[in-house]
Amino acid sequence: MEFLFAITVGVMVSAAVYLMLSNNLLRFIFGLVLISNAANLTIFVSGRLTDGAPPLIPEGADAPLVDVANALPQALVLTAIVIGFGLFAFAIVLVFRAWTTLNSLTPDDMRLAEPEEAQK
Amino acid sequence: MSWLLALPIVVPFLTAVLAFLTRQSPLGRWISVAGSAVLLFASITLMNTVLRDGVIAGQMGGWAAPFGITLVADLLSAVMVLITAIVAVAVSIYAIADVDEGMERLGYHALFNMLIAGVVGAFITGDLFNLYVWFEVMLIASFGLLVLGGRPEQIDGGVKYVALNLVSTIMFLTGIGLLYGMTGTLNMADLATAVDDADQRLLTIVAVLFMIAFGVKAAVFPLFFWLPASYHTPAFSVSAVFAGLLTKVGVYALLRMFTLVFDHDTAFTHTILLWVAGLTMVVGVLGAAAQSDMRKILSFHIVSQIGYMILGLALLTPLAIVGAVFYLVHHIVVKANLFLIAGVAQRIAGGTELSRIGGLYKSAPLLAVLFVVPAFSLAGFPPLSGFWAKFLLVKAALDVQGWIIAGIALAVGLLTIYSMTKIWAQAFWEPHPDGIEPKLSSLSSRDRAAMLIPIAGLAVLTVIIGVMPEPFVQFAEASAAQLLDPTAYITAVLGEQP
Numbered sequence: 001m002e003f004l005f006a007i008t009v010g011v012m013v014s015a016a017v018y019l020m021l022s023n024n025l026l027r028f029i030f031g032l033v034l035i036s037n038a039a040n041l042t043i044f045v046s047g048r049l050t051d052g053a054p055p056l057i058p059e060g061a062d063a064p065l066v067d068v069a070n071a072l073p074q075a076l077v078l079t080a081i082v083i084g085f086g087l088f089a090f091a092i093v094l095v096f097r098a099w100t101t102l103n104s105l106t107p108d109d110m111r112l113a114e115p116e117e118a119q120k
Numbered sequence: 121m122s123w124l125l126a127l128p129i130v131v132p133f134l135t136a137v138l139a140f141l142t143r144q145s146p147l148g149r150w151i152s153v154a155g156s157a158v159l160l161f162a163s164i165t166l167m168n169t170v171l172r173d174g175v176i177a178g179q180m181g182g183w184a185a186p187f188g189i190t191l192v193a194d195l196l197s198a199v200m201v202l203i204t205a206i207v208a209v210a211v212s213i214y215a216i217a218d219v220d221e222g223m224e225r226l227g228y229h230a231l232f233n234m235l236i237a238g239v240v241g242a243f244i245t246g247d248l249f250n251l252y253v254w255f256e257v258m259l260i261a262s263f264g265l266l267v268l269g270g271r272p273e274q275i276d277g278g279v280k281y282v283a284l285n286l287v288s289t290i291m292f293l294t295g296i297g298l299l300y301g302m303t304g305t306l307n308m309a310d311l312a313t314a315v316d317d318a319d320q321r322l323l324t325i326v327a328v329l330f331m332i333a334f335g336v337k338a339a340v341f342p343l344f345f346w347l348p349a350s351y352h353t354p355a356f357s358v359s360a361v362f363a364g365l366l367t368k369v370g371v372y373a374l375l376r377m378f379t380l381v382f383d384h385d386t387a388f389t390h391t392i393l394l395w396v397a398g399l400t401m402v403v404g405v406l407g408a409a410a411q412s413d414m415r416k417i418l419s420f421h422i423v424s425q426i427g428y429m430i431l432g433l434a435l436l437t438p439l440a441i442v443g444a445v446f447y448l449v450h451h452i453v454v455k456a457n458l459f460l461i462a463g464v465a466q467r468i469a470g471g472t473e474l475s476r477i478g479g480l481y482k483s484a485p486l487l488a489v490l491f492v493v494p495a496f497s498l499a500g501f502p503p504l505s506g507f508w509a510k511f512l513l514v515k516a517a518l519d520v521q522g523w524i525i526a527g528i529a530l531a532v533g534l535l536t537i538y539s540m541t542k543i544w545a546q547a548f549w550e551p552h553p554d555g556i557e558p559k560l561s562s563l564s565s566r567d568r569a570a571m572l573i574p575i576a577g578l579a580v581l582t583v584i585i586g587v588m589p590e591p592f593v594q595f596a597e598a599s600a601a602q603l604l605d606p607t608a609y610i611t612a613v614l615g616e617q618p
Contacts, residue, residue: 038294
């Protein structure tokens, strides 16, 4: 099961890197979303995958009686997803703003802050 | 004890909330100043406690370490929080003059204090995932501050800043995931011992992931390109606080992780760091030499100065770590101050492009004196703070027969003087190209006080560190001893180990 997930993560990362290397900001953002989900999956898998064992503690006991799923990675992934959502919302708005003010989505054309020749 | 640790995070957080609620009125800026002052008080208290009791730790939410979120302050954390508070006070006063009402209405003060909360949180947390969360708090606040005002250059710089920092964030997250998978813990003190049982080769790979993630934040070669692309675009108070604090959080994280957790294969990791340090110094200073805008020159110098701190970490001898800690503290004060001064120059001389300004020495001698102190400190002139910082690091390099790296460090210092004299000659000595005389009296008396008091305060601090380095070096020695022998840190977090 972990093996399958590892392959999935690998495929996602390679697709994401391909997207991020393209000369278009919107594709870059899509790549970023994809690679961040790959990172989330990595955390999820590193907690080990256990099938059909919810992390519930029976009433009256202090600890789970049998081997259960690791709940911590899910908490971590949830936090990462929420944070990622905020960051990507900002990034997408920024890219939209870049498109309206700079009339371009090509990073190579964005030379306002760093002019190619220092104007004398 | 834990309230003392939480206070430096809670204070700026609450200040941010209050400043957000009052963003429509001028009250916000005073709330920001007051909040920073309270933060300064809290961080002095924290520093006193750490000096008296040694490393202190607190478990948030009542879950014992390593399961809960740990806040922990050793000497390095405490001094970083203290210096953050000092910069926060300086910049929040400066912002009274620098930040216009339009930016205030958009929530400048709220974002600023949120940024401070994120920075302090990153310094004080003892949990790796919590460090990630503080990084994000800091990052989202810095995104907002960077593009606040929305001029096209800001959007342009912002795109590059956001893109590269988000990539670094994902590297960090992946590193956390892999490290958790290998050790089953994310508590930094627990990790320090848990990594001994992990596959050492895999651990090195994870270490490199962290090195890249923090390297982007710290703006080291070859990962620094977002910094000179963006730092000269926002308001001056924003670039001052970015220049002073943001990259140093990356350096702090490197310093912490590569002394506490990733010290298993120093021959590999710290050799990479040594190369990175040398190249960062050289590339940064050469980049600065090619620029003709005050803020761009200063931005490239951030990069080059980061190289010195990484050099201290890479050598990993007690003296080198002392140098790195000393450098870290000195540099925050000096660099923030230089950006604040650039802001004054822009206000009275009409720009930061060196060919278009001039005459500041003749008509604003006070500003000239205030510039000389941090500029020469940055270049490493005795008896200013930068001299001792560079002296310690070069001495540390010579002690381990690192002739080449010591030579690079000295040569880069020389080139730093070149850049500083370039600013000095063109902005201060040469007459203004338009024939005007830029006078400080052209500022309103309120603006003059709000801009010059923080600059003078930071300059005095630079001189104090320079003239009386003894207590500061002793402090850095104690702090370096804690970093190199993390027993006290681990015991404070986890209790006595069998």
